Amino acid sequence: xxxxxxxxxxxxxxxxxxxxxxxxxxxxxxxxxxxxxxxxxxxxxxxxxxxxxxxxxxxxxxxxxxxxxxxxxxxxxxxxxxxxxxxxxxxxxxxxxxxxxxxxxxxxxxxxxxxxxxxxxxxxxxxxxxxxxxxxxxxxxxxxxxxxxxxxxxxxxxxxxxxxxxxxxxxxxxxxxxxxxxxxxxxxxxxxxxxxxxxxxxxxxxxxxxxxxxxxxxxxxxxxxxxxxxxxxxxxxxxxxxxxxxxxxxxxxxxxxxxxxxxxxxxxxxxxxxxxxxxxxxxxxxxxxxxxxxxxxxxxxxxxxxxxxxxxxxxxxxxxxxxxxxx
Amino acid sequence: xxxxxxxxxxxxxxxxxxxxxxxxxxxxxxxxxxxxxxxxxxxxxxxxxxxxxxxxxxxxxxxxxxxxxxxxxxxxxxxxxxxxxxxxxxxxxxxxxxxxxxxxxxxxxxxxxxxxxxxxxxxxxxxxxxxxxxxxxxxxxxxxxxxxxxxxxxxxxxxxxxxxxxxxxxxxxxxxxxxxxxxxxxxxxxxxxxxxxxxxxxxxxxxxxxxxxxxxxxxxxxxxxxxxxxxxxxxxxxxxxxxxxxxxxxxxxxxxxxxxxxxxxxxxxxxxxxxxxxxxxxxxxxxxxxxxxxxxxxxxxxxxxxxxxxxxxxxxxxxxxxxxxx
Numbered sequence: 048x049x050x051x052x053x054x055x056x057x058x059x060x061x062x063x064x065x066x067x068x069x070x071x072x073x074x075x076x077x078x079x080x081x082x083x084x085x086x087x088x089x090x091x092x093x094x095x096x097x098x099x100x101x102x103x104x105x106x107x108x109x110x111x112x113x114x115x116x117x118x119x120x121x122x123x124x125x126x127x128x129x130x131x132x133x134x135x136x137x138x139x140x141x142x143x144x145x146x147x148x149x150x151x152x153x154x155x156x157x158x159x160x161x162x163x164x165x166x167x168x169x170x171x172x173x174x175x176x177x178x179x180x181x182x183x184x185x186x187x188x189x190x191x192x193x194x195x196x197x198x199x200x201x202x203x204x205x206x207x208x209x210x211x212x213x214x215x216x217x218x219x220x221x222x223x224x225x226x227x228x229x230x231x232x233x234x235x236x237x238x239x240x241x242x243x244x245x246x247x248x249x250x251x252x253x254x255x256x257x258x259x260x261x262x263x264x265x266x267x268x269x270x271x272x273x274x275x276x277x278x279x280x281x282x283x284x285x286x287x288x289x290x291x292x293x294x295x296x297x298x299x300x301x302x303x304x305x306x307x308x309x310x311x312x313x314x315x316x317x318x319x320x321x322x323x324x325x326x327x328x329x330x331x332x333x334x335x336x337x338x339x340x341x342x343x344x345x346x347x348x349x350x351x352x353x354x355x356x357x358x359x360x361x362x363x364x365x366x367x368x369x370x371x372x373x374x
Numbered sequence: 375x376x377x378x379x380x381x382x383x384x385x386x387x388x389x390x391x392x393x394x395x396x397x398x399x400x401x402x403x404x405x406x407x408x409x410x411x412x413x414x415x416x417x418x419x420x421x422x423x424x425x426x427x428x429x430x431x432x433x434x435x436x437x438x439x440x441x442x443x444x445x446x447x448x449x450x451x452x453x454x455x456x457x458x459x460x461x462x463x464x465x466x467x468x469x470x471x472x473x474x475x476x477x478x479x480x481x482x483x484x485x486x487x488x489x490x491x492x493x494x495x496x497x498x499x500x501x502x503x504x505x506x507x508x509x510x511x512x513x514x515x516x517x518x519x520x521x522x523x524x525x526x527x528x529x530x531x532x533x534x535x536x537x538x539x540x541x542x543x544x545x546x547x548x549x550x551x552x553x554x555x556x557x558x559x560x561x562x563x564x565x566x567x568x569x570x571x572x573x574x575x576x577x578x579x580x581x582x583x584x585x586x587x588x589x590x591x592x593x594x595x596x597x598x599x600x601x602x603x604x605x606x607x608x609x610x611x612x613x614x615x616x617x618x619x620x621x622x623x624x625x626x627x628x629x630x631x632x633x634x635x636x637x638x639x640x641x642x643x644x645x646x647x648x649x650x651x652x653x654x655x656x657x658x659x660x661x662x663x664x665x666x667x668x669x670x671x672x673x674x675x676x677x678x679x680x681x682x683x684x685x686x687x688x689x690x691x692x693x694x695x696x697x698x699x700x
Contacts, residue, residue: 101562230418235633264635303592
């Protein structure tokens with residue numbers, strides 16, 4: 048198994064201090080928000096790893112760190128060598144197709160820009176041919192290149208974003224909630240398109256979503272994040288069949304299931320604490336049904352378990368002590 | 375069921391007159407909600423589901439207007455009331471919950487002041503009793519330490535707690551009907567589960583009828599008793615939730631169900647409905663769904679189907695008409 052991307056001990060702090068003068072007058076210290084806290088994962092070539100979690104858990108920050116839009120505070124992000132020997136090239140698909148396309152550019156220019164910038168095609172006819180080809184690949188007509196983004200629906204705009212990402216001939220795509228702004232029937236079109244492109248072009252995906260059912264459909268591996276940390280990572284089927292971390296279990300229990308609704312369920316108590324002031328020890332202890340004294344003080348290590356899952360939880364470690372090996 | 379429904383909407387039609395002709399936003403929308411029942415109204419963006427909720431409350435933005443049909447609340451016709459009369463109905467008899475809990479609360483007043491104002495206006499209580507009732511309401515919607523929280527401002531609450539405050543406001547005058555427009559869309563899944571459980575409980579405890587407008591079939595499946603599926607301003611299917619999900623009668627509902635990724639088994643490709651919903655000023659002749667329908671027939675392109683009995687509910691599709699009258 049070749050590794051396409053390896054992320055080791057990645058941390059990102061944001062400075063959220065008050066302005067300098069306020070700090071001096073009000074004697075406030077500098078304040079930092081740790082959006083991503085010491086996370087490590089690997090994405091095998093040609094597969095799809097999904098990061099899931101509730102809002103504010105740091106999943107989009109990871110996407111932006113991986114694509115270089117933010118610099119890490121510490122830790123390393125390493126792409127392995129691609130077909131040409133250079134590191135794999137990465138592109139990103141953003142959540143909101145209404146904000147990620149320049150409204151004053153024709154679709155043709157939106158898609159042609161990476162071709163011109165990276166010098167991937169030379170000459171007007173070569174560029175026009177490639178743009179037409181990309182538009183066809185994503186299920187639009189080559190004539191659509193003459194139109195402006197506002198002439199398209201949300202789903203079509205997301206297709207344009209995908210065509211633009213593909214124009215850079217990436218081998219790695221980072222998709223930050225690509226379908227959460229879309230209606231379900233359109234979401235299905237985009238997910239099908241992304242699966243087809245992965246099969247045809249051998250793309251590797253880092254997929255960010257809050258929707259467990261979308262994640263299940265798309266990914267080979269799932270990493271569940273909570274307050275900036277990965278709490279559990281496992282193969283998709285493994286995670287759904289045997290969720291180990293109490294947070295993963297809670298997530299799986301609370302997602303509404305259309306085909307098998309649980310009407311009389313117990314809603315989970317509590318809310319996600321503020322990342323400005325995360326709880327001590329295991330950050331989930333404030334909402335965890337299994338938490339004890341140790342969880343409040345000691346931060347759990349990530350441990351590997353048989354079946355290939357990695358879990359950061361004291362209680363799981365205790366109950367499976369005989370089987371666990373430090374990861 | 376022979377009792378008077380709390381809300382009875384018949385052949386409701388909403389139009390927006392404009393310079394380039396009149397756009398019909400809702401046509402022939404008929405449904406009813408019984409006491410203690412939750413009716414889910416589901417559809418994609420632009421299907422007219424929010425419009426239906428607004429039309430019932432008389433909150434259409436001009437030039438939009440109700441141009442046909444009738445709306446009855448507990449047997450009394452409310453679509454013909456004047457604005458002044460309607461103001462007394464809203465808040466007292468119809469409670470509203472909107473999508474974004476931050477913008478539906480006034481940031482300059484504490485939640486207690488907002489609750490007390492609503493309670494005093496509609497129930498005519500004195501300040502002290504109203505405050506006690508405000509605290510009781512906050513307790514009922516599950517806000518911890520309500521006697522302290524009552525004096526807090528909206529920004530001091532988290533998203534889920536704010537939505538609870540909005541629900542408390544909607545309940546303030548013990549309305550017969552609550553119209554909840556995407557009440558959980560802005561919330562995380564674990565909080566969403568708390569809010570839907572709360573809505574269900576309140577509905578069971580007080581026999582309040584709820585019109586739950588959402589695009590999320592999962593929320594409908596877990597909360598509603600019956601579901602009405604909308605497409606391009608029309609109802610395409612109405613029926614008991616479990617039936618509609620297990621055995622959708624209309625091809626659009628079937629497509630919608632197929633496009634939801636399943637949690638159970640991983641399928642190689644999702645069923646997709648090609649194309650997208652038509653713009654309201656360019657609704658095709660005949661059945662509005664015909665250009666996207668996998669089972670389209672000649673009749674669908676010319677003649678518009680009405681809701682007709684189908685399975686254990688109703689659906690507006692010529693296929694069903696053919697099955698029943700061979």
